[in-house]
Amino acid sequence: MGRGSMDGDTQQTSGFIDIFNPAAEYRPYGPEIKEAVLSVLDSGGYILGEQVAQFEAELAAYLGVRHVVGVASGTDALLIALRASGVRRGDEVITTPFSFIATASSILRVGAKPVFADISLEDYNIDPHTVRACMSKRTKAIIPVHLYGHPAPMEDIKELANRYGLVVIEDAAQSLGAEVRGKKVGSLGHVAAFSFYPTKILGGFGDGGAIATDDHEIAEKAKALRDHGRTGKDEYSVLGYNSRLDEIQAAALRVKLRYVEQMVEKRRSVAQIYNQMLEGTSFAIPRESEGMRHVYGLYTVRCSSRERFAEFLQRNGVGYGIYYPRPIFDNSFFEKYPFFAGDCPRTRVACREVISLPMHSGLSAEEVGRVSEVLRKWSESET
Ligand SMILES: Cc1ncc(COP(=O)(O)O)c(C=O)c1O
Known part of the structure; x- marks a missing residue:
């Protein structure tokens, strides 16, 4: 199995090429990750210790924000970001319907209306013009999702938010490393949510997530909310959750974070x-808007004959x-809300038309070549 460098890696593989391959993304850093995880096991400190604190500081530096708060998942990051920025029952939150369910279910979980x-x-x-048309006097926040690794149109969204006094919560689960005019997503709104689900750009080894913000108050609230609402040793002043990022997870993520730029560049070259x-x-192939950096959390095209294309991929060993x-x-449960x-x-x-092709930083040159060959065969059969 290839180890992920585009040039020089000519090892032959013959199996099915999955859309994701977390093990192939782990392998190049395996020895370092094992050492980091073993040292946590030996330390006996497993919850909210040195590793989480260091990871938070390192991710904050990478993103260019003042505060990062590690939590148990990207979903919890959204939920806690909403609560920490004051979104409540009766509020309306504008978001996109073209995202993972958690973007909207977290709005429902705080009692607000998507x-x-x-x-x-x-x-x-999300299209800023349609955002404007959705605004009412109850609108409290906007959640733009940087979908597939491409930044949302943050300049227009922030302009609207500033004009109407709205909170901007970035759902950056799929887009760690993406940029707008040199600034990383996650540093562009009031607060942002990241996911370390294993197939994400910075994939962990289980669930994990983080909140990023420049706002000290939001960060302090998020820290309390992730830890049962704790604000002192024996003091709980807000109804909170148990949503902490594990030390083991943080130790492994710290290793991968050191290589994340390399992993992103690999994704960009495959794209x-x-x-x-x-x-x-x-x-319709993915486009990178002017001034933006696409990180290809997913490589997604639009194709009017999706079903036939999907069958063709499957038949030719491509996920x-x-x-x-x-x-x-x-989704049916929405009827109740x-x-x-x-x-x-x-x-x-x-x-109706989108379909995503194999994309991860562990793809070997040979695998990329095989996918490309299948794409070439398909385009020839279409002309
Ligand atoms: C856009 C988006 N938002 C939120 C989430 C939730 O993240 P998690 O799976 O870590 O809870 C995900 C990914 O799963 C996602 O893709």
């Missing part, structure tokens, strides 16, 4: 190769994924 604005088909992110194969075909087959509000969604026609097009 209001869904349509996306742009250029980058699959360039796929783009070259698909340029000039009927596919794929559909993110997302339906707008969030079409208050929400608002307009027509969202562009979201519906995306749900």
Whole structure:
């Protein structure tokens, strides 16, 4: 199995090429990660110790924010970010229906009402014009999602938020390392949520997440909320959760964080190769907007004959994924909750046509070559 360098790695593989491969992303750093994890085991300190504190400081430096608070998952990061920034029952929060369920379920979990604005088909992110049309006097916050690794249009969103006094909570679960004019996502709104789910850009070894913010008060609230609402040794002053990032997880993530730029550059170079194969075909390929850095958390194209293409990939040993087959509000449990969604026609097009190809930093040159060959065969069969 390849170890992930684009050049020089010519080892032969013949198996099915999965869309994700967390083990291949672990292997190059295996010895360092094992050493880091073993040292935590030996230390006897497993909860909220040195590793979490160091990881938080290192991730804050990487992102260019003042505070990072490690939590148990990206979902909890969203929930705690919402609570720490004062979103409550009765508030409305504008977000995209074209995302993972957790983006919107966290809004419901604080008792607020999700209001869904349509996306742009250029980058699959929330469209600021539709955000404006969704605003009411109850609107308290906007959650833009940096989907697939491409930043949401933060300049326009922040302009709206500043004008109407709204909180901006970035869902950066898929986009660690992405940038807008040289600034990292997660440093652009009031507060941000990251996920270290194993298939993410900075993939952990189990669940994990983090909140990033420049706001001291939000950070202090988040620290209390993740630890039962604790604000002193025996003092609990807010209804909190048990949502701590584990020491073992933090120790392993610290190792991977040192290599994250390399991993992102690898993803970008794979994307360039796929783009070259698909340029000039009927596919809509991912675009990087001017001034932005795409980190390809997923490599997603749009294809009007998705079912046939998916079958073709499968038959030729190439994995794929559909993110997302339906707008969030079409999931059945939403019937039981208050929400608002307009027509969202562009979201519906995306749900019908998107398909994601193998993308991770552990892809070998040989695997990228095989995927490219399958893409070439498909485009030839289409012309
Ligand atoms: C856009 C988005 N938001 C939130 C989450 C939730 O993160 P987690 O799985 O770590 O809870 C994910 C990923 O799973 C995601 O892709």
